[in-house]
Amino acid sequence: EAGVTQFPSHSVIEKGQTVTLRCDPISGHDNLYWYRRVMGKEIKFLLHFVKESKQDESGMPNNRFLAERTGGTYSTLKVQPAELEDSGVYFCASSPNLSGSAQYFGPGTRLTVL
Amino acid sequence: GENVEQHPSTLSVQEGDSAVIKCTYSDSASNYFPWYKQELGKRPQLIIDIRSNVGEKKDQRIAVTLNKTAKHFSLHITETQPEDSAVYFCAASNSGYSTLTFGKGTMLLVSP
Numbered sequence: 001e002a003g004v005t006q007f008p009s010h011s012v013i014e015k016g017q018t019v020t021l022r023c024d025p026i027s028g029h030d031n032l033y034w035y036r037r038v039m040g041k042e043i044k045f046l047l048h049f050v051k052e053s054k055q056d057e058s059g060m061p062n063n064r065f066l067a068e069r070t071g072g073t074y075s076t077l078k079v080q081p082a083e084l085e086d087s088g089v090y091f092c093a094s095s096p097n098l099s100g101s102a103q104y105f106g107p108g109t110r111l112t113v114l
Numbered sequence: 115g116e117n118v119e120q121h122p123s124t125l126s127v128q129e130g131d132s133a134v135i136k137c138t139y140s141d142s143a144s145n146y147f148p149w150y151k152q153e154l155g156k157r158p159q160l161i162i163d164i165r166s167n168v169g170e171k172k173d174q175r176i177a178v179t180l181n182k183t184a185k186h187f188s189l190h191i192t193e194t195q196p197e198d199s200a201v202y203f204c205a206a207s208n209s210g211y212s213t214l215t216f217g218k219g220t221m222l223l224v225s226p
Contacts, residue, residue: 045215
């Protein structure tokens with residue numbers, strides 16, 4: 001079974017530019033999560049989709065971040081315009097159902113904003 | 115909201131020794147506690163998890179204990195090997211809100 005995949009693995013952009021990250025969850029997983037780890041700190045929750053609906057977006061830092069999951073399959077996370085503090089590793093995870101089941105993580109996208 | 119504290123931040127042991135990582139959580143409604151291992155440059159990998167109706171769970175050299183009253187849980191690794199070297203994260207969630215709240219991670223270094 002293929003795991004969670006993310007693209008790109010690395011992205012280096014300048015402040016003010018736009019970046020779009022993509023996540024492909026494990027096939028059949030309705031739940032898709034975005035997390036972020038800023039250097040040296042904990043992994044923090046950003047957003048949770050159930051199929052194509054946003055279940056919880058309380059972790060999104062501000063309106064420069066936009067997440068979509070059209071059709072309930074893959075998801076994109078767009079940062080526009082990017083700021084220096086957006087640098088970090090963005091992880092996507094998926095799980096098959098809602099009740100505290102295991103979440104399987106992707107390899108992450110390392111975003112560097114210069 | 116939930117807050118998870120994890121200690122120590124770094125842990126160095128000799129091969130063959132045991133390693134213990136401890137976490138505390140604040141939300142008594144949390145009932146699912148996974149542990150993830152992240153090797154350098156790789157994805158966080160679920161290594162073991164425990165639910166609040168269980169006090170202890172073992173999987174070969176790895177065990178997790180949970181004390182609901184004290185709101186803390188621990189990861190125990192016995193007979194450590196160099197390949198156990200990684201960053202370990204504990205997390206907690208409430209099944210009604212399945213997002214995970216993570217600790218800050220423990221860098222475990224196992225020296226041969």
